[in-house]
Amino acid sequence: MIDQNKESNNQDNLVFEVRDLAKIYKMGEVEVHALRGANLELFSKELIVLLGPSGSGKSTLLNILGGLDTATSGFVSYRGRNLTAATETELTEYRRFHVGFVFQFYNLIPSLTALENVAVVTEIARDPMKPEDALALVGLTERLDHFPAQLSGGEQQRVAIARAISKNPEVMLCDEPTGALDSQTGVVVLEALERVNRELGTATAIITHNVDIAAMADRVIHLSNGRISEVAVNKVRKSPSEIQW
Amino acid sequence: MKGQVFAITLVVISGVATFIMFITTMHSLDLTRNSFYRDYNFADVFVNLKRAPESLKEKIKEVPGVNQVETRVSAYVKLDISGFPEPVTGHIISVPDDGPPLLNNLYIRKGRLADPAKDNEVVINETFAHAHGFNLGDQFAAIINGKWKKLTITGIVLSPEFVLVMRPFAMSPDFKRYGILWMSRKAVSKAYNMEGAFNDVVLTLERGAKVNDVLRELDNIVDRYGGFGAYARKDQLSHRMLNEEFNMLRNMSKIFPTIFICVAAFLLNVVMSRTINTQREQIAALKAFGYDNFAIGVHYAQLVVLIILAGLVIGIVAGIWLGGMLGGIYMEVYRFPSLAFILKPWVIVAAIVISIASALVGTLHSLWRAAKQPPAEAMRPEPPAKYQITLLEKMGIGRALSQPTRIIARNIERKPVRTLLSIIGIAVACATMISSGFFKDSVDYMVNVQFVLSQKEDMAVGFIEPTSYRALYEIKEMEGVHYAEAFRTVPVKLKFGRASYKTVINGIEPDSLLHPLLDTNLKPVVLPQEGIIINDYLGEILGVKAGDMLTVEALEGSKTIRQVPVVALVKLYLGVMGYMDMKALNRLMKEGDAVSGIYLTADSQYQEKLYRSFVNMPRVSGTIVRKNEIRNFYDVQAKGMLFFTFIATLMAGSISIGVVYNNARIALSERSRELSSLRVLGYTRGEISYILLGELAFIVLAAIPLGFLIGYALCGYIAAALQSDLFRIPLVIELKTFALAALVVLASALISGLIVRHKLDHLDLVEVLKTRE
Structure with missing residues (x-):
């Protein structure tokens, strides 16, 4: 009975379900198997870290989860909706209302200020935060009217995080969010992500090849060669401030 | 970059093609004209007069600066062409009995010159022949000095004097209703009682002769023979029209290619600076390997030249092709024995140099930037582009903008x-x-x-000589004529200070219904009871303003010389003429109530019948039908x-x-x-x-x-x-x-x-x- 409850509870909390996911790229004449049958779940409020060397397939996995790429075979569902069968329009709508992205190179709009970069998203979202509030969450209240060119890398990444959370997404997908930053700045960015996950309960997946970051996750998914090679559960999540690399 | 290169190529093609087209057409026409003039001995000076004895020729020859002289008999005649029931005017010019003309020789396209022994043979100009489908042996009639005469075509010719065949004072050539007829001197002289006399002289000048001096001397000589004033080649109608055309081509060849070259240079600038920007890392790598600035600059310059090259080649070919086409269009109106198509090497070189040079100038800035970047700096990625709040937003309008609109505004302003x-x-x-x-x-x-x-008449009827006002009543009485008005035209030389201009004064009936004089604001110009109105262009030529006294020298009849006050200058689109109240003009000429012709409106059913009657009226020199004139234009x-x-x-x-x-x-x-x-x-x-x-x-x-x-x-x-x-x-x-x-x-x-x-x-x-x- 208890097990059943847990099962249904799990079902309610299930954000992503990934089954036998495979992706083959054609690079000219060569076929690259980026994913070879990955299986994975992500639950709400959970923070996971996807670890693996470059070419292990972690970015491909994240891109398919984010509706940026399509799978060659296999099945991905988001909250019970089949993403693998979704049309281009449905994927756009999915990204628009449900997913927050953070990328290694921030991908801010250079012609817009920090505030406006967040407003880009809140303007089209269903139930967004105020852009100022989102930027306050990442500690950028003082920098609202700065253009990307006037911000440091860490600040730019925090704007990107604010942009990602401002739509109150169900899930945050972060691809090497600290990849272009030094460790001190990286920690500040991770703290922002951790805080959002903790305070808003947004399910968060972080890609990294930095093993040290894994300590802040609930679960650590190891990828190698297009497959999930190991799933480790951290009994206790470390705070980013305790992490160093 | 494929699409962009294509777009630039398109612009370069247009620029090079129009340049080559206009310039080569101009050169080809110029060369063709010059060789036609030279080979067929085009005259330098032209004189028309009433009648002078042949002996005067020797006197003309003695004028300093005069080289060859040829006398002719010429006349305007009405033609009667079966199957073409409209008024047609012919300009008869005599051809020497002992062979082809010395001056303004004829290029015989078909057939032969008229036989001096026969008075019914005629040679006609090519456009006239084509317009009516005439061939050798075909016949038409002319009313020569009042006598209806059947003429047989023995030749179809071209003349340097009539490269463009156009009725004097017409707005455009009318190949169907105006033709040039060459007949033997003997036949023409006989018909016009001009044996041993002439009314038309053409002559060439010696090298270095002063044209104006010769003209003045000629005027003195022929004055008492009813000279209408000598004029130089530059005022000869066909030649002048050709010059206008060259002027137009020259202007076009400057305006349009310049526009294109500028646009192409701008486009190249944009494309090259973008290309160089995206390739800054490769440039840095090359420099790190030891390539010097010059080599890098040359590399990109080569790219620019390569992009231009395709456009150049196609543009040159297209320009030659279009030039041929444009030349062909000109040849339909301007008739030469053949169009010598000439492509001067310097034109091609100029096209190449101009387009490549302007392309390089256009890209100089980017090339310079590419070359001078220190390798280390270039290898670093470009810092994020700097933006700022736009002026629009600073003014407070920006608040309402959506983010995408804001992006647009800032990109534009950046x-x-x-x-x-x-x-x-x-x-x-x-x-x-x-x-x-x-x-x-x-x-x-x-x-x-x-x-x-401003020409509301259906027909304009011209008389051979100024005629009594009674002619108006006669025509008014004709069946089918609704309304008629008289007009008076006097060929004159207008003088003011040192400037002079040969033209006509139009005498118009006051409050004319059919021929109101309209200025460029379309307001009717009220003709004063005394004095003359001239158009502003003539005012500029002569340097006169309202209130000045103009010297009017009539070139026909009494040859009166009078002072006339300029009452006003008006803006008119066509011609350079003077306008007077008809009565005032007649008073000036001391000719009583003379008229040169009649404007009339007529019932359309009677129009054809009316032409017929005019053809048969000896006093009528010709009839112009307005609607034909428009259609032909x-x-x-x-x-x-x-x-x-x-x-x-x-x-x-x-x-x-x-x-x-x-x-x-x-x-x-x-x-x-x-x-x-x-x-x-x-x-x-x-x-x-x-x-x-x-x-x-x-x-x-x-x-x-x-x-x-x-x-x-x-x-x-x-x-x-x-x-x-x-x-x-x-x-x-x-x-x-x-x-x-x-x-x-x-x-x-x-x-x-x-x-x-x-x-x-x-x-x-x-x-x-x-x-x-």
Whole structure:
């Protein structure tokens, strides 16, 4: 009975379900198997870290989860909706209302200020935060009217995080969010992500090849060669401030 | 870069092709004309007079500076052509009995000269023959000195004197209703009682002779023989029309290629600076390997030259082809034995040098930047572009803007120079299109003013000599004539100070219903009871203003010389003439109530019958039917107009496609990263298209009104450059011409937009996330 409850509870909390996911790229004449049958779940409020060397397939996995790429075979569902069968329009709508992205190179709009970069998203979202509030969450209240060119890398990444959370997404997908930053700045960015996950309960997946970051996750998914090679559960999540690399 | 290179190539082709087309056509016509003049001994000076004994020829020969002299007998006759029931005028010129003319010799296209022993043989000019489908042996009749005579065609010829065959004071050539007839001197002399006499002299000058001195001396000699005033080649009608045409070609060959070369240089500048920007790392690597600045500069210069080269080659070929076509169109109106097509090597060299040089100048800045970058700096990625709050937003308008609109506004403001140049580029395309429509509009307007509003008669009947006013009553009595008015035309020489000009004074009946004198504001000019009104162009030539006293020297009849006050200067589109109240003019000429001709309106059913009667009236020298004149005007103009509109549309299209497409592509390459980012964030294709195409739309929409302004100015310039004593082109541009220009620009913008939109729909979202800009 208890097990059943847990099962249904799990079902309610299930954000992503990934089954036998495979992706083959054609690079000219060569076929690259980026994913070879990955299986994975992500639950709400959970923070996971996807670890693996470059070419292990972690970015491909994240891109398919984010509706940026399509799978060659296999099945991905988001909250019970089949993403693998979704049309281009449905994927756009999915990204628009449900997913927050953070990328290694921030991908801010250079012609817009920090505030406006967040407003880009809140303007089209269903139930967004105020852009100022989102930027306050990442500690950028003082920098609202700065253009990307006037911000440091860490600040730019925090704007990107604010942009990602401002739509109150169900899930945050972060691809090497600290990849272009030094460790001190990286920690500040991770703290922002951790805080959002903790305070808003947004399910968060972080890609990294930095093993040290894994300590802040609930679960650590190891990828190698297009497959999930190991799933480790951290009994206790470390705070980013305790992490160093 | 394929599409962009194609767009630039298109513009280069247009520029090079128009340059070559106009220049080679001009050179070819010039060469053709010069060799025709030389080989067929075109005269330098022309004199018409009433009648002089042949012995006067020796006296003319003795005038210092005169080389060869030939006397002729010439006359205007009415022709009667079966199957063509309209008035036709012929200009008979005598040919020496002992062989071909010494001066203004004839190029015989077909047949032979008239036999001096026969008085019914005639040689006619080619356009006249073609217009009526005449061939050797065909016959038509002429009323020669009042006698109806059947003539047989023995030859079809061309003359350097009539490269363009046009009735004096006509608005355009009319090949059907005006022909040149050459007959033997014996036959013409006999018909006009001119044996041992002449009424027409042509002569050539010795090298270095002073034309004006010769003219003055000739006038003195022929004065008492009823001389109408000697004139030099530059005032000879056919020659002058050709010169006007050359003038026009010369202007065109300057205006249009310049526009294209500037646009091409601008486009290359934009494309090259973008290319160099994206290749800064490769440049750095090359420099790190030890390539020097010069080598890097040369590399990109080669790229520029390569891009230009294809356009150059195709442009040269297209220009030669179009030049041949344009030459062909000219040859339908201007008749030479054959068109010598000449392509001077320097024209090709100039086309190459001009286009490559301006392309390099256009890209110099980017080349310089590429070369001088220190390798280490160049290898570092470019810092994020700097933006600022736009002026618009600072003014407080920005609050309401959506973020995508804000992006558009800031991008536009960030590169003001490029934005402005793009706007100007597209505006120029729009202007080019307007200038092509302008020709048609202004001609329509001119025809309307000239033929419809100020010449309301159905027919104009001219008399051989000034005739009594009674002729008006006779014609009024004719069956079918509704209304008639008399007019008086006196050939004169107008003098003011040192300036003089030979023209006619038109005497018009006061309050004329059929022939009101309209100024350029279409207001009827009220003719004063005394004094003369001249048009402003003549005023400029003579340097007179209202109130001045003008010396009028009549060139016919009593040869009176009088002082006449200039009452007013009016703006008129056609001709350079004086206007007087008919009665005042007659008082001036001391000729009583003389008339030169009659304007009349008639019942359309009776018109054909009326021509017939006029043909048979000995006093009537010719009849002009107004509606024929209009129709013919358009027939002659139509082909040239069509060709020009076609060329201009192609050119305008290629510029606007070139500029819009290049802009779109550059914007796409500069923005693809942020547009992809927005797609990732959940923006739809339509929403991101708005950002890119909105910027283009802004540029295009800003360009159109500017294009209207530039177009108006360009037309003003063309109108001013082409004004001559034959006509002043009115600056009239119809609304539909503006609309069509805007439409062509919008259509090319739309095509470019669709291509870019297609590319936007295929952005690789994943790729862009992996790389830093």
